[in-house]
Amino acid sequence: MRGLLIEGSMKFFVDTAVISEIEELAATGMVDGVTTNPSLIHKSGRDFKEVIAEICKLIPGPVSAEVAATEFEQMVAEGRELAKIAENVTIKLPLTWDGLRACRTLTDEGRMTNVTLCFSANQALLAAKAGATFISPFIGRLDDMGINGMELIHEIRTIYDNYDFHTEILAASIRTVNHLKDSALAGADVATIPPSTLKSLAGHPLTDKGLAAFLADWEKTGQKII
Helix, strand or coil: CHHHCCCCCCEEEEECCCHHHHHHHHCCCCCCEEECCHHHHHHHCCCHHHHHHHHHHHCCCCEEEECCCCCHHHHHHHHHHHHCCCCCEEEEEECCHHHHHHHHHHHHCCCEEEEEEECCHHHHHHHHHCCCCEEEEEHHHHHHCCCCHHHHHHHHHHHHHHHCCCCEEEEECCCCHHHHHHHHHHCCCEEEECHHHHHHCCCCHHHHHHHHHHHHHHHHHCCCCC
């Protein structure tokens, strides 16, 4: 399963269940995976399994699909059902004791897992011990509470490096381009980004100004490349 992941660079996952947005961003070559959640599925207005199957055909990398159950046995049953959709489905589980236990079971079965709703370093340590493929600390939601969410990324990175855990840090609840930059500086392995934020990464007023000047000067030459 880990062969699906691109090593040696920060991976960008797009956080949406809207197929048109995924298609547009996939064409840039910048999308390594997709994350969904019940709220995003609800906004799409479509059948859950159909949406996940369609996304998995568009994106060869990990596609997170979240269980709806809260009890261990049902979480495992739902995770196994979701894994049937495609090889690159990543089973998303909440950071509860039942979720961690389900993570251990599904990981041992060879499934990719994403433990979500992480708000502390201790929780992240438990997820790594449970064998999670990804841990999703929610930066923006911590910021909303007046807590510096980026400190959590730094703490998790230190703990994981101390013990050579293979769980990848997936920075989630990213609200701004600075969240992404700071996550990269802190050593997050992955960032899951709303489409609008991902699109805005390439923008800068000085880039626009410089390009306009170059184009104006090129126009004055009267030349054509083709």
